[in-house]
Amino acid sequence: MSGQGIGAAVLDRLYETVRSRRGQDPETSYTAKLYSRGTPKIAQKLGEEAVEAVIEAMRGDKQKLAEESADLLYHLMVLWADTGVKPETVYGILADREGISGIAEKKSRKQGSGGK
Numbered sequence: 272m273s274g275q276g277i278g279a280a281v282l283d284r285l286y287e288t289v290r291s292r293r294g295q296d297p298e299t300s301y302t303a304k305l306y307s308r309g310t311p312k313i314a315q316k317l318g319e320e321a322v323e324a325v326i327e328a329m330r331g332d333k334q335k336l337a338e339e340s341a342d343l344l345y346h347l348m349v350l351w352a353d354t355g356v357k358p359e360t361v362y363g364i365l366a367d368r369e370g371i372s373g374i375a376e377k378k379s380r381k382q383g384s385g386g387k
């Protein structure tokens with residue numbers, strides 16, 4: 272499977288799966304184990320996976336970067352489910368930003384704060 276065009280469905284399913292693991296047995300579910308360790312630990316794991324992705328990017332290993340990216344997305348979904356952030360909220364923010372250049376947005380922020 273190429274992976275093209277299935278991204279949103281896979282992420283939606285992954286979110287529902289990790290959400291369904293809340294309150295389950297940490298002995299049989301890695302996700303339930305993460306929840307049992309608390310939000311700071313989940314956030315820490317997310318940071319570690321981000322660093323691992325950065326390392327693979329710097330090494331130039333595309334396959335490893337793809338694998339670390341999958342770990343990163345999984346831990347991000349767990350953090351959303353743990354903290355009550357809904358994927359639709361994040362996707363809505365991204366949709367609102369569509370067509371707005373990051374450069375133009377940064378300039379408008381600087382003007383709003385007196386050009387600092």
Ligand SMILES: N=c1c2ncn([C@@H]3O[C@H](COP(=O)(O)OP(=O)(O)OP(=O)(O)O)[C@@H](O)[C@H]3O)c2ncn1[C@@H]1O[C@H](COP(=O)(O)O)[C@@H](O)[C@H]1O
Binds near residue numbers: 285302303345
């Ligand atoms: N996508 C993932 C996924 N990606 C990565 N991981 C796990 O994340 C862990 C990250 O590796 P680490 O070496 O950093 O973790 P670790 O060795 O346990 O280290 P510590 O947590 O002790 O620090 C590994 O155990 C991976 O198996 C995942 N675990 C689960 N999923 C998905 O979540 C679903 C539910 O999983 P369970 O909750 O385990 O049933 C699965 O069916 C998958 O779809």
